[in-house]
Amino acid sequence: MAVCEILSVGTEILLGDILNTNSRFLSRKLAEMGITVHRHTSVGDNPERLAQAVREAFSRSDIVIATGGLGPTPDDITREVCCREFGFELEFSSEQADKIKSYFERKGIAMAENNLRQAYIPKGGTVFENRNGTAPGMGMKKNGKCLVILPGPPYEMAPMFTQCAVPFLEEYRACTIVSHEVRTIGIGESSLAALTADLLEMENPTVAPYCKPGEALLRVSARARDAETAEELAKPVIDEIINRAGEYVYGVDANGIEESVVAALKERGLTLAAAESCTAGYIAKRITDIPGASAVFHCGMVTYSNDIKIKTLGVKKETIDNYGAVSEETAREMAAGVRRVSGADMGISVTGFAGPDADEPGKAPGLIFTALDAENFLICEKLETGRTDREYNRYVAASRALSLVLKYLKRQDVQ
C-alpha cells in the first residue's frame, strides 16, 4: 500500500492562529482510497526548515501532499521549495497569468503585480485549476514518487483535492472505502452496541459505534475495488441495523435530526410549531437552519418566564403552581398551547434546567421534559442528562423534542 505524508506550511499554524483542518480532511479522503498516512507535519514559512521536512518526508514515503504557502507574498515559499527539492523546475505560464488576471477582473478588484508569482508552474508537472481562488495547485511524479501541492484555504483546497488530486493519485489507490452513518436518538451507545454486538465483530464492512451529544451512531465502512461493490457490501448490514434498532434510527447519513424532521414533514405536508423554555430558540434555530424549512415551520415561542408561558401559551397558573415550570404537566400544556396559537398540525415543547445550576432547590441541572401535542395524540418524555453543561443540555433537549416528531409520524404511518 502506498504511504503518504501530509505537510502543512504556514507560521500561522505554529503560532496557533489557525487550526489545521486540512490535514484531517486529506487523511479522511486518503483513507477512503486505501492510501496509508504515516505522518502529519506542520512547518513555518522558513525555506531551510521546509526543505528539510520535504526531504525527510520523501525519504520515508511514496506521496507527499503539501498545503499552504502558495500566496502572492515573498513569505509564500511552498511552490519554490517543494518543486526544487523534488527536482522540478518552475516556469512562467502566460496561460495561468491570464487566468489570474481574469479572476481579478471578474471580482472587480485591481490585481497586485505580486499575484503573477502564482503563474509559475512546474515543467513536466500537472496544473490543478483553482475555481475558488487564484493560486493553482500542482502535481508531479518521478521515480514512483509523487508530490501534490495545494493552496491553504480549506474552501480552495478541498474542492481542488476532490476534483484534481484524486484522479491524479488514482494509480496509488488500493481500494475504495465507502462509509455510512446510521444515526439514532433515544438509545445509549452501549445499548446500541449490545443490540448489534455480532455486527461489531465483522471485518468487511466494519461497524463501529460513535457518540455525539445526545445520540449514538454506527459507522458502517465497506472496502472493495470499486464504490459499487463496496456499497453492495454495506447495504445489507445497514438494513440489518435498521431492522434491529429501527425505532431509534432517525436517518442514514443525515445531517442532524433537524434535517430528517424537515424532510419528513415536507413529504407529508404537515406543519410544526415549537414552545421552548430552557432551549429558548435552539429548536427553532436548528429547524430553520435547513433551507426551505418555511414550508413546515411557521411559529416558535420562546417562553422563558412563567408569566409569558401563561400569557402567550395559555399554560394554567395552577399547573405551574402545583407541578412547577419544569414538569410533565407544564410541558404538555406548552405543546398544546403553541399548537393552538399557531394553527400548526403539531406542537412540541421543552422545559427544563439547562445548567450550570438548577434554579430550583432539590432539582438537578439536566432535568428536562419534552412533549408533542397533535390531534388525539400526546407524548411526553422525561430526560435526565446528569450534566451541568448548558450547551450540551440545551442541544440534547432540542434533539429529543425533535425526535418526538419522527416518533409521532412513524405511528401515524402504521395506522
Next chain:
Amino acid sequence: MAVCEILSVGTEILLGDILNTNSRFLSRKLAEMGITVHRHTSVGDNPERLAQAVREAFSRSDIVIATGGLGPTPDDITREVCCREFGFELEFSSEQADKIKSYFERKGIAMAENNLRQAYIPKGGTVFENRNGTAPGMGMKKNGKCLVILPGPPYEMAPMFTQCAVPFLEEYRACTIVSHEVRTIGIGESSLAALTADLLEMENPTVAPYCKPGEALLRVSARARDAETAEELAKPVIDEIINRAGEYVYGVDANGIEESVVAALKERGLTLAAAESCTAGYIAKRITDIPGASAVFHCGMVTYSNDIKIKTLGVKKETIDNYGAVSEETAREMAAGVRRVSGADMGISVTGFAGPDADEPGKAPGLIFTALDAENFLICEKLETGRTDREYNRYVAASRALSLVLKYLKRQDVQ
C-alpha cells in the same frame, strides 16, 4: 529563545477521525511564553515511527511536548517510547496506582487491571496530576533539554498544561505576552484599520485587525518580562482604540455580543424581548447561551410566516402587503409588537432573506432589516451582506440586532 516541537500521537489523527486541536492550543500558550514552535508532527500508534519522530525532534529542538497515547490499552505507547528515547526509566508508583483506583471508586465504575499501566512514572521526572482523568502527565529535564508528556483528550490536556506544564517550563520563558481583543460591530475591517492606521505600525504592543462573521476586531498583544508590565503597555493602546472607534466597540475580550448585551441589561435592570423572522430563534438562543439570561430575557417570538406575524405580533396586514415582509416597516412593527406582548423594556426584531435564495423576485439574499423599539425610541437598520450563506446571514443579522441594544443603552446613558 527556546525552540519547541509538538508531537501528537494517535492513529485516529492520521485516519482523520479526530481533529488535532491540541497542537493549536499548545502553540498559542507557548507563544505567550516567548517559546518558539518550529514544528508540529503527528504520528500513529507505532513504536518505531514514534521513536524516530522523538529522536528527530530532539535533534533540532530544546523542548518536545508529546500528547496522546497515555491510555490503558497496549496500543498506548507514548509513555514507554518517549521516556526510553529521552533516557528515562519508568517505575511503578503505588501512590499513582492509589489515585487511579480512587478515581474509579469516585465514579462508581469497576477498574480494569489495564489501567494500572498508567501508574508507571519516569524515575527522576515530575508527575503532573490529572484532575479530569486517570493518566498522569509527566515532565523530564536532561542536558538542557526537556520532555513533557500530556494526555490526549483536550479537556484533560489543557488544564494540565496550564496548571503543571507552564510552571515546569518557566526557565524557558523568554517573556510574557498578553493579548486583548477589542471587538466591534458595524464597521468594516478596512475602515477600522484606516481609523487606527498608526497603531497598526507599532512594535510593542502590536495591533492587528481580524475579521469574524459580521464583525471586526483588533488584537492588541504586548510583550514584557512579566504580565503586569505587559498589561501596562497594552492599556493605553486599548484606550486609544476605544477613544477612536468607541461607537462600534461592544467589548474587550467579550465572548460575543450576546455576553455584552446580557451584562449591560443586567447592570441597568432592563428587559428585552425579540421577534425573529429569518433568524428564527438564533437571537433567543444566543442570549440564553449566557447563564443567568433569564433575568433580562423572558420572551421571544419566532414568526416565520406572515400570518403568524399578524396574529401574534399585531403587524398590520397592509404593512406587509404594501412594503413586504422584508422591509423597514415590518421590522418596526415586529419590534413594537413583541415589546407590547411581552411587557419588556425593549423589543428587537429581524426580518430578511437568509439565503441561499431570496424567496422574492428581484430581492437578494442577505437583505436584512433589524429594529429596536423602546419607550419614545425607535431605530431601524438595513443590512446587505451580499452573501448567500444562510448560517452567515443569520448569524450576522442576529449580531446586528443585538448591537442595537447597546446603541440604545449608550444614548440613554448620555441623557
